[in-house]
Amino acid sequence: MGVKKILDSNQAVLLIVPSTDYNKVMIDTLKELSGESICYVTLNKTYDGFVETCKKNKIKMDKIGFIDAISKSFKKSPTDSENVYYISSPGALTELSLVIGKFLEHDFKYFVFDSITNLGIYHKQDICSKFSSSLVNKIKGKQTKAVFYAIGSRDDSLVKQVGMFVDEVVDYNKSGKKE
Amino acid sequence: MVKTIMIVDDEPDIRSSVKTILEKEGYKVVSATNADDALKKLATIKPNLILLDIMMPGTPVREAVPKMKGVKIAYLSVVRTSEAEKEELTKSKNIVGFIQKPFEIKTLIQNVKKLVG
Numbered sequence: 001m002g003v004k005k006i007l008d009s010n011q012a013v014l015l016i017v018p019s020t021d022y023n024k025v026m027i028d029t030l031k032e033l034s035g036e037s038i039c040y041v042t043l044n045k046t047y048d049g050f051v052e053t054c055k056k057n058k059i060k061m062d063k064i065g066f067i068d069a070i071s072k073s074f075k076k077s078p079t080d081s082e083n084v085y086y087i088s089s090p091g092a093l094t095e096l097s098l099v100i101g102k103f104l105e106h107d108f109k110y111f112v113f114d115s116i117t118n119l120g121i122y123h124k125q126d127i128c129s130k131f132s133s134s135l136v137n138k139i140k141g142k143q144t145k146a147v148f149y150a151i152g153s154r155d156d157s158l159v160k161q162v163g164m165f166v167d168e169v170v171d172y173n174k175s176g177k178k179e
Numbered sequence: 180m181v182k183t184i185m186i187v188d189d190e191p192d193i194r195s196s197v198k199t200i201l202e203k204e205g206y207k208v209v210s211a212t213n214a215d216d217a218l219k220k221l222a223t224i225k226p227n228l229i230l231l232d233i234m235m236p237g238t239p240v241r242e243a244v245p246k247m248k249g250v251k252i253a254y255l256s257v258v259r260t261s262e263a264e265k266e267e268l269t270k271s272k273n274i275v276g277f278i279q280k281p282f283e284i285k286t287l288i289q290n291v292k293k294l295v296g
Contacts, residue, residue, distance in 0.1 A: 019281045048261035070258050073234060074241050074268065091236065118257065121190070122236070 003170070004032045007110070007145040010167035012136050014116070014148045016159060017172045022151050025172055026114065027057050029147065034059050036109035039144070041067040041100060043118035046075075047084045065103055069096055090122040093131055101138060108144050115149035120158050129161045136165040182295050183207045185226040187217040188255065189235040193280075197230060200284055201291060214243035221247060227295045230255055230278070233268070244271055251275045253294060255282075 006013055017025045030038075042050065047068040054061050061083070069087040071078040078086050085103070087096050104111065113135065119128045132148070139146045146166075150159040154171055163169045184206045186197045198208040209224055211217035213235045229247065233240050233256040244252060253276030254268065269277055275294050278287065 044257060045259035046261065046264055048264050049259045052261040053259075070234070073239060074258075075264070076241075090234070121234070121257070 002032050003029045003147060006168060006170060007147070010145075012139055012146040012148065012166040013168045013170055014150060014159070014163050014166045015170050015172065016150045016152070016154050018153070019151050021172055022149075026149070027053065027059070029112075030054070030059055031057065033110050033112070033147075034061075035063070037063040037065070037106075038110045038112060039065045039067070039100075039103045039106075039108040040112045040114065041069070041096075042114045043069045043090050043122075044115060046071045046078070047081065047086075048079055065106070065108065067096070067099055067103060090118070093123060093127065097131065097134070100135065104138060104142055104144060107142065111139060111144045111146040113146065113148045115151055116158060116162050117149070117151040117156070125158050125161070128158055132162045133165050181205065181207050182228075183209060183224065183226040184291060184295070185209045185211060185217060185220070185224065185229045187211040187214065187229060187235070188232040189213050190232070193232070193255075197287065200287060204288055204291070206291070213237040214240055218243060218246055221250065226250060228253060228275075228291065230291075232256070234258055244274070247273065249273070251294060253278055253290065255280055257281075 047066055050066060064083060066084040068084055069090045072086045073089045085099050087099060116132060148162060148166060153173055184201050186194050186208060188194050189212055194210045198210060201208045209220060209226060211220050215237045229250055229252045231240060231252050231254055233254050250273060252274050255278050257280040265277055276290055278290055
């Protein structure tokens with residue numbers, strides 16, 4: 001079953017993806033959801049990297065609003081574009097939360113958070129957990145359907161915690177198949 | 180003569196696994212937890228190569244690299260960038276490589292051997 005189908009009956013899903021399959025799953029999911037409006041939050045790829053991936057995979061970007069929490073950390077002047085907002089650093093959680101709130105006011109059909117695992121690189125687990133819980137609650141007050149990525153396995157304690165906040169957990173481990 | 184590699188990464192798992200892998204290959208490995216720690220250690224150690232995580236807490240890597248003069252540096256990056264950004268990041272003359280995380284053991288060894296012998 002595709003992610004879109006899963007989102008038909010759930011508002012927030014957590015996709016647990018092994019690092020080796022992450023790129024493929026990310027592209028396949030984006031292909032599936034593209035065409036509808038998407039708010040895409042990234043902590044692991046730059047806007048330019050995202051654009052390059054979309055072009056390579058013929059994914060339409062006109063309805064994607066992008067929140068890039070990475071580029072400003074290592075680039076002095078990130079590419080200016082009207083569909084991207086740059087967060088000052090992945091450590092700026094309040095800023096990230098406020099910007100996501102603003103984006104969500106635009107009633108995107110889908111919201112993608114990529115990823116919980118990368119958030120865990122920059123913040124302690126309890127902070128990530130609280131942030132994720134508040135984010136899911138924010139989404140629950142909207143019509144927007146949300147996809148959260150976790151890279152690795154479901155044994156990770158942060159993944160376990162976030163799994164409790166969402167409606168459905170989909171595990172791509174074990175031969176790249178969803179469990 | 181034994182070659183020295185400095186691994187700079189804020190993730191303890193990465194530091195310890197890179198250390199284990201490269202020591203097995205006969206390299207001496209020194210660890211640093213971030214760019215500031217690396218700069219401190221570089222006052223007394225001159226490694227043949229620094230494996231430098233691109234995103235760490237503390238001084239941003241783009242500010243620390245110019246201070247790491249005369250040492251070869253290969254970036255380790257969990258962040259996926261565009262090709263143009265990669266070119267921009269590696270244009271300093273002491274940046275000799277860019278290794279995308281997660282990497283396979285074989286890839287790491289091949290890269291280090293290629294860069295320092």
